Amino acid sequence: MSVPNRAALAEEYAKEVPVDELMRRFGVHRTTVHRLAAQAGVTVRRRGLDEPGRREAARLYEQGRTLEEVATELGVGDETVRSAVVACGGKIRSRGRRSSV
Structure with missing residues (x-):
């Protein structure tokens, strides 16, 4: 750039x-x-998730959405979603195809 x-x-x-x-x-x-x-010396702002937001992220992920899909919906990064899922006691699925259950 x-x-x-x-x-x-x-x-x-x-x-x-x-x-x-x-x-x-x-x-x-x-x-x-x-x-x-x-x-450039600008104070970086980070948008995180509050407690209800973390619970929503975990719920959406547990319903089968990917980290990226949840992140896009909530307007945060996928690492923020990953942290929210883990903080709420969830487990991160391994990468790859989704099961067709």
């Missing part, structure tokens, strides 16, 4: 433009948005 685009991304992030919008606009991953903002 060019230096001017990095600066523009950091400036927009500092103005609290949603990360999902920045991801689409600049064609980068969520972690890249956070990394570039931090490199």
